[in-house]
Amino acid sequence: MKNIKQYIVILLIGLQIFIVSSCKKVETEPRDWIQADLVWDEKDKNATVAGFFLNSVYTFIPNGFNRIEGDYLDAAAGDAIPSRTNTTIEYFNNGRISTL
Numbered sequence: 001m002k003n004i005k006q007y008i009v010i011l012l013i014g015l016q017i018f019i020v021s022s023c024k025k026v027e028t029e030p031r032d033w034i035q036a037d038l039v040w041d042e043k044d045k046n047a048t049v050a051g052f053f054l055n056s057v058y059t060f061i062p063n064g065f066n067r068i069e070g071d072y073l074d075a076a077a078g079d080a081i082p083s084r085t086n087t088t089i090e091y092f093n094n095g096r097i098s099t100l
Contacts, residue, residue, distance in 0.1 A: 068092075 039053045071089040074080035082089045091097045 034049065034053065039049050041049065044050065068076060069088050071082045071084070071087055072080055075082040075089045076092055078093065082093075084090075088097070
């Protein structure tokens with residue numbers, strides 16, 4: 001019984017040494033982040049990675065600029081003209097929306 005306990009203790013110590021010594025290189029930045037030198041790489045002739053990067057910028061635009069059926073609020077104020085016809089903004093500008 002004493003021999004088995006010594007064997008288990010030695011095995012656990014060896015396992016701990018193996019686990020701790022296996023991590024020699026620490027990852028300072030996550031590998032899934034795209035580095036700037038990869039995005040603007042001159043070897044990427046079609047600018048594929050740059051296109052992915054720039055397309056992902058549009059996901060960070062806040063909501064609220066097009067609250068009324070996708071039209072800009074400037075079109076409701078008269079600063080802009082809506083490009084689509086028969087929209088709520090056009091009805092608002094023409095006075096076809098009533099408060100009742």
